[in-house]
Every structure is written in structure tokens, then in C-alpha cells.
Amino acid sequence: MAKLMLRTLALLFVTALVAVGCQTWRNGGQADLPPPPRDALRIATYNVHYIVLNDATGAWSRGDWERRKDPLAAAVAATGADVIAFQEMESFQRGSDGSVNLARDHLLAELPQYAAAADGPWETFPPTQPIFYRADRLRVLDEGWFFFSDTPDRIYSRTFDGGYPAFASWARLTDRTTGKSFRVVNIHTDYASYDNRAQSLALVAERIAPWQAAGETVFVTGDFNARLGSDLHAILEDRGLSFAPVEGATYHFDRGINLFGAIDHLAYTRGVGLAGGPWVLRRQFLGEWPTDHYPVVTDVTLP
Numbered sequence: 539m540a541k542l543m544l545r546t547l548a549l550l551f552v553t554a555l556v557a558v559g560c561q562t563w564r565n566g567g568q569a570d571l572p573p574p575p576r577d578a579l580r581i582a583t584y585n586v587h588y589i590v591l592n593d594a595t596g597a598w599s600r601g602d603w604e605r606r607k608d609p610l611a612a613a614v615a616a617t618g619a620d621v622i623a624f625q626e627m628e629s630f631q632r633g634s635d636g637s638v639n640l641a642r643d644h645l646l647a648e649l650p651q652y653a654a655a656a657d658g659p660w661e662t663f664p665p666t667q668p669i670f671y672r673a674d675r676l677r678v679l680d681e682g683w684f685f686f687s688d689t690p691d692r693i694y695s696r697t698f699d700g701g702y703p704a705f706a707s708w709a710r711l712t713d714r715t716t717g718k719s720f721r722v723v724n725i726h727t728d729y730a731s732y733d734n735r736a737q738s739l740a741l742v743a744e745r746i747a748p749w750q751a752a753g754e755t756v757f758v759t760g761d762f763n764a765r766l767g768s769d770l771h772a773i774l775e776d777r778g779l780s781f782a783p784v785e786g787a788t789y790h791f792d793r794g795i796n797l798f799g800a801i802d803h804l805a806y807t808r809g810v811g812l813a814g815g816p817w818v819l820r821r822q823f824l825g826e827w828p829t830d831h832y833p834v835v836t837d838v839t840l841p
Contacts, residue, residue: 578813578837582619583759583802585831586641588628610828611648617835620672623724625761628666634694636660656681656707667707667724680710686738698737704728718840725760739773755840758805765799779805782816782836792830802834809841
């Protein structure tokens with residue numbers, strides 16, 4: 539009897555969590571975004587979850603990708619973004635082999651308005667964090683990467699504590715109409731290790747400092763694995779960056795369950811203006827959850 543009661547209570551607890559998550563999704567979502575103001579730049583960040591190529595079925599498998607791929611394209615299209623920083627855009631095989639990237643190739647085929655920066659041959663450029671941009675509006679000036687490691691310029695080097703490689707990709711872009719340029723630094727920090735996250739953000743602050751000193755506009759965006767207001771965010775705030783005030787969940791367990799605050803963020807240097815948002819697209823696309831994160835979208839103006 540006691541075991542039965544415990545099981546019943548556990549089931550009720552989980553049901554309550556799901557109900558809370560679903561209610562948050564219904565009340566907190568943004569179905570259709572307004573058009574951006576004139577001369578504003580729309581920037582999005584989106585963790586799209588890796589694909590396990592060697593798994594035919596099951597969660598995040600190659601077979602599951604067939605279910606997810608068109609909803610994912612619909613989600614990206616719904617952002618209407620000029621620039622989209624992706625995380626976990628990886629078709630995982632073994633080691634660092636990035637010769638196959640199903641998500642990148644599908645999105646570029648389905649959404650021809652976009653081109654990919656911070657992307658290249660996997661032997662020399664890590665392909666899992668590309669930065670898509672509207673090629674009719676923007677042009678790439680430069681691109682690069684650095685790993686969250688004691689040897690940041692060695693590709694696929696392991697993190698500070700020896701964990702799996704994590705890195706920042708970046709692209710410098712210019713607006714074809716206004717001639718204004720800016721850099722986007724796309725990050726994904728270690729979800730498991732606070733020390734790795736802290737050292738990673740300290741390295742980001744160090745790497746963008748010369749760009750700031752040169753008067754460049756810099757955006758740092760991606761999956762921080764830290765909620766807004768944390769002392770990890772303060773690492774960048776102490777260097778003069780501000781964060782768009784993303785509210786509510788951006789990670790939802792691939793179920794639309796919203797249990798804690800945003801972990802996907804956009805930071806920007808002085809002179810940048812917030813023209814709209816930030817918005818979190820908390821809804822399904824084509825009747826499916828494309829991934830376990832929501833797209834986060836912000837309209838900004840360049841100095």
C-alpha cells in the first residue's frame with residue numbers, strides 16, 4: 539500500500555509539472571513575430587540538438603531527424619532573422635568527424651535566403667555552430683573560432699577540465715546598405731561544469747576585448763547554460779556588455795515543459811539599441827517539437 543501511495547504521489551507530481559510546463563508554454567509563447575523596425579537587425583539563437591547518425595531509431599536518431607527536419611525549417615523561417623547563431627548543429631558519427639551535417643544542409647536547401655558563415659571543412663573549421671545570415675542584406679568579412687581550452691587555437695582541444703570539446707565560432711559581417719559592420723560570437727558552454735562555464739566566458743571576454751578596443755560592435759549569443767543574472771553573466775557585464783532581458787524558459791525538455799528561466803541569451807556592446815523583443819517562440823511547428831530548445835529572437839539597432 540505504501541509503495542502504491544508513493545507511486546501515485548510521484549505520478550501526480552510529474553503530472554503537475556507537465557501541466558505547469560504546458561500552461562507556461564500556452565501563456566508565454568509568441569505565435570507570430572511583428573516585423574522588425576526599419577533599419578533594425580534581427581538576431582536569433584537556436585540550439586537544434588545533434589543527430590546520432592548511427593542510430594536508426596529513437597530520440598535524436600537519424601530516423602527521428604526525418605520527423606524533425608521540416609518542423610525545424612519552419613521554426614527557423616518563423617524567426618524572420620537576419621542572423622541566426624546555431625548550436626549543436628551536428629550529425630554525430632565518432633570523434634570530431636564533421637563530414638556530414640544533415641541539419642545545416644537541409645536548412646540551407648529549404649531556406650535559400652540564408653548562407654552559412656563560421657562554417658568550413660571540418661578538418662580546419664568546427665562545423666557544429668554555423669552562423670546563418672541573409673545573403674541579400676549582409677556580407678561576410680571574416681570568420682573564425684576558438685576552443686574553451688588551455689589551447690584555444692588548437693581545433694577540437696578538450697575543455698579546461700578535460701571534458702568534451704566546446705568552442706566559440708564567430709563571424710564579422712557588414713550591412714550591404716548601410717556599410718555598418720559587426721561581429722557575432724556564437725557560444726555553447728559546458729552544461730555540466732560550472733568551472734568550465736566560468737573559464738569559457740572569461741576566455742570570451744578576453745578574445746573580444748581587442749575588438750571592443752577597436753570600436754567594433756560585438757554580439758555574444760548562444761546557449762550559456764546559465765540563467766540571466768548569474769555571476770557568469772557578470773563576467774561579460776564587467777567588460778561593458780549588456781544582456782537582452784529574455785524572460786521565461788528557453789529549454790523545454792523536448793516536451794514543451796518550462797521549468798526554469800532562460801539559458802539562451804544575447805549580449806551586446808555599448809551603443810547597440812534594443813528595437814524589439816526579446817521573444818521566445820514557445821510553440822510547436824507543423825505539430826512537432828523540432829528540438830529541446832526554443833528559438834530566441836531580438837531586434838537591435840547598430841551604432
